[in-house]
Amino acid sequence: MRQGQSLVATFETVTPIFCAGAEQNGPAEPRAFSFRGNLRWFYRALDYGFKKSEGAIFGATSSGQAHASRISLVVMEPEGGWESKRYHDELPPKEAMQRGECYLGYTFYLKPNYRYAVPPGKKFQVMLVPTWDMPDEKRVLQAWVASLWLLGTLGGIGSRCRRGFGTCALVKLEAGDHWPIIAPINAQTPEDWLQKFKEGFAQMREWFPYGWKKGEFHHQVLPKDVSPLVSGQGFRDWKDALRDIGNKYRQFRNRYRSQKDKIASLGLPLTSRSRGDTLIPKGGEDVSERSASRLWIRVLKLGEMYYPMVWHCEGPLIPPNTTVVWKKTRQPEKVEEGLRLIYEFFGDLRKMGYK
Template identity: 30%
Template sequence: MDAFCHTDGFPHPFEAHMIRMVADYELVTPAFIGGADNQTGFPELRVPSIKGALRFWWRALRWRQGISVAQLREQEARLFGSADSTIGRSRVSLALTGMTPSSGAKVSKRGAKVSELFDAAGARTTQQRRQPAPGLTYLGYGLVTAKDGKLERGCLRPPLAFQLSLMFDPRERQDAKALTEQLAQAMQALGLLGGLGARSRRGFGSVALRALRIDGENAWEAPKTPGELVKRIRALHGNDTRSSDSGPTPLPEWTALSARTRHLVLVGRPDAQDGTPTHLLEQLGQELVRFRSYGRNNKILGNETPERRFADDHHLFKDVLKGKRPQTHPRRAVFGLPHNYYSSSDRKGMQVQPRAHKLDRRGSPLLVHGHRCDQTPVLVLSFLPARFLPERRNKISVARHAVPLRPDEELWRPISEFLDRVRAPSRRDHLSITDAYEVPAP
């Protein structure tokens, strides 16, 4: 079934003083993107989803410029628009172009087996496609049923090539260079580190940037090797005005690239039968299960024995079921909130979430991005530590009891340990990779 791609036109005509940027992107992992009619569950590639992702990466690149939260909000509103009548509409206009039914994307409908997601480019044999995909099921929690591995929502399957045209009004000539650089870097960050749709932080909906043109001139070309990819990611950091040799680098107030950021580039096998970013994502998901899961009946992933690195989290849950008041939160909460527990034997659960009013989520600071360098499949893991919860609202609710957030060094340790683990040569066969590069610190 061919994918439906929603193409939006520019809201106002092109004018001579406006700057036009055209980015060539490719969808490289399955994308769960809601369509204009959420009732149908039919996925679409839509401008609002892309604009939201660009805004996220624009914000992520602004911390290093030394601005405050208030300055960030003001600059974002003036560039991307605001409901405030004194600011008005967005200066940035987007349109999707260059898509045809032959562009290759297919749709997997709700109820399809998750293993169908491997069948994008003949990546799996028929027998293999009948087998479960526990890694994708784990990473796609909420999108894939754990019991039978079926999709809860329809998704777009790669590959899908598309063009994103962006026009913006610099208003003042002196703004043109700075704004062009900011928007170009946001488009690059989306295509090197990010994705679109639900569970994009877990590697779904990854889009790879292939080329970028500004006013008709080539401004950027895709890295052909993993080594070139490492350099492009490093270049995104630029000069961090907050870095200092005299003391610790401050933690960002919002999710952002900083001197504390870590990036890992995991290099797959291009000649393997399953040599796709989606296959690497499956292997990474299984590795995350090994790292995080306590297991059931002393088993994980079928017949593997669990490592039980977070047995203390399990014991905390069991103590809560016995009526004990929690004094701390599970260490795995750092991977994102809410974080739910359930005991099938007791038929009881425990929810871990932010304590603050009207704040029920905290996205994972570990972002996964699928990519291809020529024919080599790659995963990029980005750890972006930032203030975990807002100041004065930094309590976590564990079974409705408020507990303090762990200190930063202790809080972030599980993610650092996971990155160290997947970087180790001893894990390469488990991950189906040939190498792992750490992007040099900015």
């Protein structure tokens, strides 16, 4: 590929993106490192052989093997700027038990948080530019395109992106002939969206076949066939869509409210008010006190309507050689680590018109 032959991806924000810089309560602005980190996550979740290829694709920092990425990523500011906005009136924490969108975004305005977000309806572009020749060009470009497509179709950026915020839909891809392309989804109905998603994901699996075996999961991965569920009912704006799925999710969690060993499978940390303590993962020094949920909530904009959508990852709740303990007492807790509760939640949603 000729150096400088770029790919340009156009995104549109669908729900507020809470992505501050060094100052948590400062202006919101999607940055290149946020995009790169999210793209890298999706690549690791997609490609069984990521350990051999990741450094060549995204760059490496390991001692003796450090080198920059062969692709430069640039986030271009939209016309009119990012227009940071606060949503404290729309997302008051005190309304979390009545309004699903407040439940899903509960932490944004808990003191001392007072967060800014990029509002919905902003179109912006991300440019990928090859910086030097690549001996394994085809594989590298497929990895970047697949990761972009997944981010703009299933993922999000910023805080609470697994709970419906930070959704930015991929709406257009422009590139030279050397770039492989998976068409962005342009759909007007849930049925049309699901069919086009199935076709796009099948193309991706031709590039990156599923190779995981039980017991090999050391992190979250994409299932062989990702099967999203989309609400059969559309809503007039993103808040109503998040209210619907947020209320359903809150009601489901309340069913297991007293069974922390089970509800822990939906993500950690998990606070128990009755104990005045919090369940966290415990392992080596590099083990985080957080374990991201394998359940993703997202909003689709189809035509002029907004539809809640859910999907899930596979993989362990916590890394190998890690336990779950109560943070204050350090008492270990045996928790349910499988996907049973997610499957049960999806079963409930199907009965309520999701498909």
